[in-house]
Amino acid sequence: MGLKNISATVALWVTFMCFLGISSGEQILDKRFGKLFPFFSIVRITNQPCVPESGSQMGTCFTNTQCEKAAGTVNGKCASGFGVCCVVSATCESTITQNNTVFRNRDAPNSFTPTGLELCNVRISKPNSKICQVKLDFISMNLAPADAMGQCMSDRLSINGATPNVPANLCGMLTGQSMYLDFGSSDRLSMSMITDGAANPSARDWNVKVTYYECNAQLRAPDGCLQYFTAATGQVRMLGYPMAPHLADLDYTVCVRPEDGAGSIVWSHCQGEPAGDVFSMTKAKRMDDTMGMPEDMCNMDYVMIMTDEVMSTAVPMPKMNDRYCGNALKAMPPFTVRSTAKPFIMRVKTDSTEPAEDVMNTGFCLAWRQEPPRPK
Structure with a gap:
């Protein structure tokens, strides 16, 4: 030829x-x-x-x-x-269908100051029937902070149509956070940013990356996990941390995927965080409030870590209660909680108000590490 x-x-x-x-x-x-x-x-x-x-x-x-x-x-x-x-970028009144699209504020890459009450909506649609979940990565998110009760009265991020239900009370700084949302029986989610320049004239900005996951994807979060992490070690911060007071009306689950060969997960205070901020939730009803409390002791703001045993010293102690609140994860160094209950999960719960003595509570920053099973 x-x-x-x-x-x-x-x-x-x-x-x-x-x-x-x-x-x-x-x-x-x-x-x-x-x-x-x-x-x-x-x-x-x-x-x-x-x-x-x-x-x-x-x-x-x-x-x-x-x-x-x-x-x-x-x-x-x-x-x-x-x-x-x-x-691919999206802004107000857009519909997202492409993977890795970023939802940005008006005037991006610059921040903006709302002149009054502004509403910015974006729709996230399933691009095909194989998609079951979407991950939101908050590359940056800076809204007006909550009031003295932890309520988002000026600005608010609202997400509708997703499962698990997203806390309705999200505002302040969410930079670095992430959330996994299931479409469920719906083909579309909606995300709304409400900003009120009259109530707070400060600058706002957001930059949210959207990642789609197919129903059988290995990186898809398990059902019910608003936050999901897939590493042997890492850190998790409460939504809104380190803003004071912490956000009200939160109720969500953090999940960590067990690594191959992992027998337990150990939770501890993040290193390098201010001592008064790293774990700061409503004080329990008695002085030893960081030992893990029964329900009537930590019943307002707390984290729940399902444990088979807890560790406050080098010697394992018998199983304690699963709720933790107050000004430290544990009363004594090394401030650690070990859990062998799988899957590795932590529930975050706050109520709708903050007493006057708790208005400086910031929530928590907790580190985890997975460890092999202990010899029997």
Whole structure:
């Protein structure tokens, strides 16, 4: 076959593929084409996350046509130069259907100051029937803080249509937090930002990354887990931490995936945090309020860690109660709680008010580490 005939055949093949509208991620390699032209290879663009040439927002590897349809911005190349790193952003009154889309405030990347009461809505729709869950990463989130009772009276983040139910009382600083939301029987979630410039004239900003998970994805959070972590060690901060007072009306579950070979999880105070802030919740009704209390002792603001045993010294102690409140996770160093109950979960609960003596409570920052089973 002459060179001209090869060129003409290749051109005809490319035209035919474009006519079919083959999309990324599909099987586009024809075996007959490979047999005819073994010196050619088909590059598949699989819509994986990509690092843009500039900026900190992750993109998705698309074709030029896909990026244009998604109303994205080309920011570099991917797939060995055959694809483009497409950065997709959404703002008020948008509908999100693309993975790795970022929901941003008006005037982004700058912050803004609302002139009065402003409402900014965004819809998050399932792109296909294989999707069951979405993860929200709060790259930045700075709203007006709660009032002296921990109530979000000026600004509020509201999420509707998701399971588990998201706390309705979210405001202040949520930067660095994340939440996993199930679509359930719905095909769409909605997220609303309510800001009141008359009540608080400070600047606001938000930058929320949206990641979709298929129903059988390994990284999908278990049912009922608003926050989910998949590492042997890490830290978790209460929603709104270290704002004082901490948010009211919280009721959610933090889950940590057990690593292979893990027999227990040990919770402790985060290192490097101010001593008075690292664990600061409503004081229990008796002095030794950090030993794990029965329900009538820690019944306002607390964390619940289901344990088979607790550890306050080098010697394991018998099982105690599962609620912790007050000004430290434990009364004595090393301020640790060990749990062998799987899955590894912690429930966070706050009530609707804060007594005058508790208005400086900030919530908690707790670190975890997973450990192998103890020898019997």
